[in-house]
Amino acid sequence: MIAKHVPMKSVKKSDFASLVRYLADDQEKHERVVYTSVTHCESIDLSASVIEVTAIQGMNTRVESDKTYHLILSFRAGERPDDNVLAALESRICEGLGYGEHQRVSVAHDDTDNFHLHIAINKIHPTRLTIHSPYNDHKTLGKLCAALELQYGLERDNHQAVKVGSENRALDMEHHAGVESLLGWIKRECLDQLQAACSWADLHRVLQEHGLELKERGNGLVISDQDGLMVKASSVARELSKGKLVDRFGEFNSQPRSGNTEGSGKKYEARPVRSRIDTTLLFGRYKNEQQGTRANRTKEWKESRAKRDRLIADVKSKAKLKRATTKLAGGSRSEKKLLYSMTSQSVKHELNKINEDYRRERERLLKQYQPLQWTDWLRREATKGDQEALAALRARVVALGLKGNTVSASGGELKRTGVKADQDSVTKKGTIIYRVGASAVRDDGDRLKVSRGATREGLAAALRLAMERYGTNITVYGTADFKAQIVEVAATANLQLTFTDSTLERKRVSLVNPSTITLQESNDGSTDRRRRTGSGAGGIGSSGRNAAAGHDRGRGTFESGFTRKPNIGSVAVISPPEARNRLRNLSELGVVRFTEGGEMLLPGAVSGHLEQPGAQSDNTLRRPVSRGGLAPHSFAAADQYIEEREQKRLKIFDIMEHRRYNKADVGVASFAGVRRIDGEFLALLKRSQVILVMPIDEKTANRLSRLSIGDQVTCTGIGIVKTKGRSR
Incomplete structure (x- = not known):
């Protein structure tokens, strides 16, 4: 679970009513608004609560900052807490931030890949009318989320901030818009050259080769491109801050961008982030459509304004003519005053109608020709049925x-x-x-x-x-x-x-046609019982024909898919190993033997007078014991974990390569941990800078959890790991 505060940079745009209106808007989707809650308001109705909160905020006239605190709780993909847990999480987090007594509206959305909860909080206390702004709220939110994840069994996230705010905002833009940011482009294209510069001249030369410029802004330095887009130099790297550069090179020397210098031809352009498919043609369609959208919106907006101005001019012209007519017409002063008043009211009414029509037309144009980000455009085209756009969305690295x-x-x-x-x-x-x-x-x-x-x-x-x-x-x-x-x-x-x-398939077949499966299982069960009692327990009271029949029916497999042990011997004339070469009574005579399997003498069957009753283990003499093995979804969980780690390895260089363990990897490896994915256990084994992911059962996972990271283990097969103790 991740908690994030969404600040409003412009106080003029801060509006509690607009925020709640956006949160409660279903956007013609059934799966958008799935949960709503109102806290510390007289009414649980959203419209009534908005009126109440707006009135409380209006009572504080001294505050010049934002009066609304917008918080988002985002959960891992596939995680959907129930409503009671959502209410508890909302209450605990608001109390931790100091908003336990403040009015708030909560709305949960489920139309994205990650279920998330929006909380709109009134920062003005309802009784004291004072404003509360938590200090270092990101640290408080991180601690609260870590504690709540443990308490409610939610999937854990990393809550330690390792990047500055500008880097996080750039990554958010790349993630949501799907377009490479200027900050990310500079880091990937010329960061090493900038850090290796030995003077101000070298620094300016590298920047100009990439179509960039370094200039002062406020108390620091910014890097801008040809279109005026700027990023802080210290956000690109801490070594590029003004203070550290001045310490290295002396006082700052500005060097304006040369119009004749073409450099290496590299310059920043907003392009899609890395993808598993080529989106060049699709992105060209997007840019052409957006340019056409802006041109059409400008044209129709200009026509709408011209129409409004023309109608207003007509109304004023008619009003002027009416006033002139009233002036020339006869009548008393009171009659003329009444006519002038009626003309003014008519003009006012018509002007209001014209302006209202223009406002609706402007809203229609803004909605119809709304500029879209790259991913939003892909979503719109995919909704229309464009398979190329849908494939581009699914080919993104984050998918x-x-x-x-x-x-x-x-x-x-x-x-x-x-x-x-x-x-x-x-x-x-x-x-x-x-x-x-x-x-x-x-x-x-x-x-x-x-x-x-x-x-x-x-x-x-x-x-x-x-x-x-x-x-x-x-x-x-x-x-x-x-x-x-x-x-x-x-x-x-x-x-x-x-x-x-196969287990699910047998269950389905048994549910579809229970009579046939029941009869088969009954026949197989009687055969198995005859084999155990008549043929295996003793020959007294059972005929050779029945034993032979049990032997024949014991071969092969059941129709339902269960495998039965073959090669069950018939009546024997040779005694078992423990009964050979010694005096015995008639009751000790063995009548069944394994004619094709290996014979062995168990330690418990050896006479007590022997000096060494024990025997050396010889696995070749034992009949193989069939095990259930690992289910297919265990390997699917391993593949899912490997894919997730490989995707992160593209962004974080210190993550090792992950691949699935196979039979060729038998041998010694270093223990690297145990993971649980979708209820399945995975063992991580390190060998030659590669992490081997092995599906294991729960007992093996419990045994491996006692080891320390780096301990040596021996792998003997799929899902079989030997340690110093007993292996499984």
């Missing part, structure tokens, strides 16, 4: 896919299921949100997720959408309860699909 209880599909024949799903919106990561009844289904191009109201109708719609778009081989990720619901829904709706997990 990591859906998490939690999800459904994916592959292979098989695409089927027309006729599911009725209305597209609600598209997020900045390319996730399409569909409305199906009272539920919402999210599709990121690889997986589908029922994000809210996991009803049977929503789960069935998710399966049908997966079958229509990706195939009939369904893979389910998430908790055991979610998988059970998916199987039950698939069987009840009689969907023509197949689960990749």
Whole structure:
């Protein structure tokens, strides 16, 4: 969970009513406003609370700063606390900031990739009428979030600030707008050369080669491009602050940009951030459309103003003519005064109507020709059905896919299921949100997720959408309860699909046709019992025919998919190893033996008078014991974690390469930790500057948690790690 204060730079733009109006606006989306709350107001109605808060703020006439505190609580992707937890989080954070007694309105939005809660707080105390502005609120918010994450079991985030405010704002712009910032471009293109400069002349030369200029502003230095866009020099690097540069090179020497110097031809242009696909042509479409939008808006706005001025001139001309007519007409002074008053009222009414029409027309033009950021334009085009724009959104580095209880599909024949799903919106990561009844289904191009109201109708719609778009081989990720619901829904709706997990598929088949499976399991169970009692326990009271029948029916597998042990021997004439070469009674005679398996003498069967009753272990003599192994979703969790770390490695250089552990990695490695992703445990093993990610079970994870980082472990297979103690 991340808490962020959104400051209002211009006090004139600060308006509590406008903020609440924006938060409560559903923007014609069903999945936008999902939770509202009003605290410390006489009415729980949003409109009434806005009037009350505005009145309280108007009582304090001395304050010249912003009277509204806008706070956002953002949660990890796939995390959606219930309403009671949201209310508790809001209360605890507001009390920690000192706003426990202040009026506030909270609205939660779920139309983005991350569920988030907006809190609009009145900074004016309702009774004392004093303003409260918390000091160093980012540190307070970090401590509160860390404590609340532990208390309510939320996914943990890093709350330590490692960058200055300007760097964070530049990263926010790149993340939300999808366009490279000037600050990020300077760091990537010429930061090393700037730090290596030996004089003011070298510094100015490097900047001019990249179309930049260094100049004084206030008490510091700024770097500007040819269009006048500026960033603080100290934000690019602390070594470029004015104080440190003056200490190195002496007093600042300005050098204006030379118009004839072309340099290396490099200059900053607002371009899309790195992506997995080429978006050059798509970005060209975007720029051309935005230029046309500005031109059309200017043209129509000019025509609208000209129309308004023309109508106003006509009204004034008519009024002037009416006044002249009244002046020349006969009548008493009172009659003329009444006519003049009627003319003035008519003019005022017509002018108000003209201005109101112009205001509505201006709002229409601003809404119709609103300039869009790159990602917002991609969202709009993807909503219209543009597949290239949708692919560009999904190819962004930040797009990591859906998490939690999800459904994916592959292979098989695409089927027309006729599911009725209305597209609600598209997020900045390319996730399409569909409305199906009272539920919402999210599709990121690889997986589908029922994000809210996991009803049977929503789960069935998710399966049908997966079958229509990706195939009939369904893979389910998430908790055991979610998988059970998916199987039950698939069987009840009689969907023509197949689960990749054999356990889920057997369960689905048993639910679809329970009579056949019950009869088969009954027959198999009786055969198994005959094998254990008649053929294996002793030959007295059982015939060779029954034993042979049990042996024949014991071969192969059940139709439901469970494997049975083959090679169960028949009636034997040779005694078992523990009964050989000694005197025995008739009751000790063994009648069943394993004719093809290895024979061995267990320590407990050796006579007590022997000097060394123990035996050396020989695994080749033992029959292999079948284990359940790791489920497919364990490897999916490993791939998800690896993808997330690899995406972060592109931004943070000190993160090692991560890849999945395979059979070729058997040997000694260093223990690097244990992670839990979507309920699955992963062991991190370090070898040659590479982190190997191994899916493990819960018992192995508990055993590895006792180790220290850097301890040596031995890997013997997939999910098998040996330590100094007992391995599993």
